[in-house]
Amino acid sequence: MVNYVVLHGSLTRDAQTQTLASEAVLVRLDLRTRTADGPADTVPVVWFEPPAWAATLEAEADLVVVGRVRRRFFASGGTTQSRTEVVADRVVRAGSRRRASRALVEAAVSLEAAAAALERA
Numbered sequence: 001m002v003n004y005v006v007l008h009g010s011l012t013r014d015a016q017t018q019t020l021a022s023e024a025v026l027v028r029l030d031l032r033t034r035t036a037d038g039p040a041d042t043v044p045v046v047w048f049e050p051p052a053w054a055a056t057l058e059a060e061a062d063l064v065v066v067g068r069v070r071r072r073f074f075a076s077g078g079t080t081q082s083r084t085e086v087v088a089d090r091v092v093r094a095g096s097r098r099r100a101s102r103a104l105v106e107a108a109v110s111l112e113a114a115a116a117a118l119e120r121a
Helices: 052-056 095-118
Strands: 005-011 016-019 027-033 043-050 062-076 080-093
Touching: 005 016, 005 095, 027 062, 027 080, 062 095, 080 095
Parallel strands: 043 080
Antiparallel strands: 005 027, 005 062, 016 027, 027 043, 062 080
16 A cells, blocks of 8 residues: 655745654644645645754745655544644755755655556555
């Protein structure tokens, strides 16, 4: 199975840093993506144990995100809630052309390998 996401967009708000009960650090990002002919979508992204610079990301920062989709369930207000989000494996500033290009090439290679595996199955 393949669960792989590549996003390019801009932040709708500043990054939100959170320390979990396990003492793991995560950064929450809301990334606005656009298609050529459709409306914008806002995608929630979580990034576990990010580098220190992630906390300084501000609204409108242009980013490339590579990761996977997950749906998590949690109790809130006496009911079970769910949230679908992207868990980032890699986040790079789109303005860093070399790093952004490398992230996209690595994503393409991973997707090609997954497609080849499906063909063999």
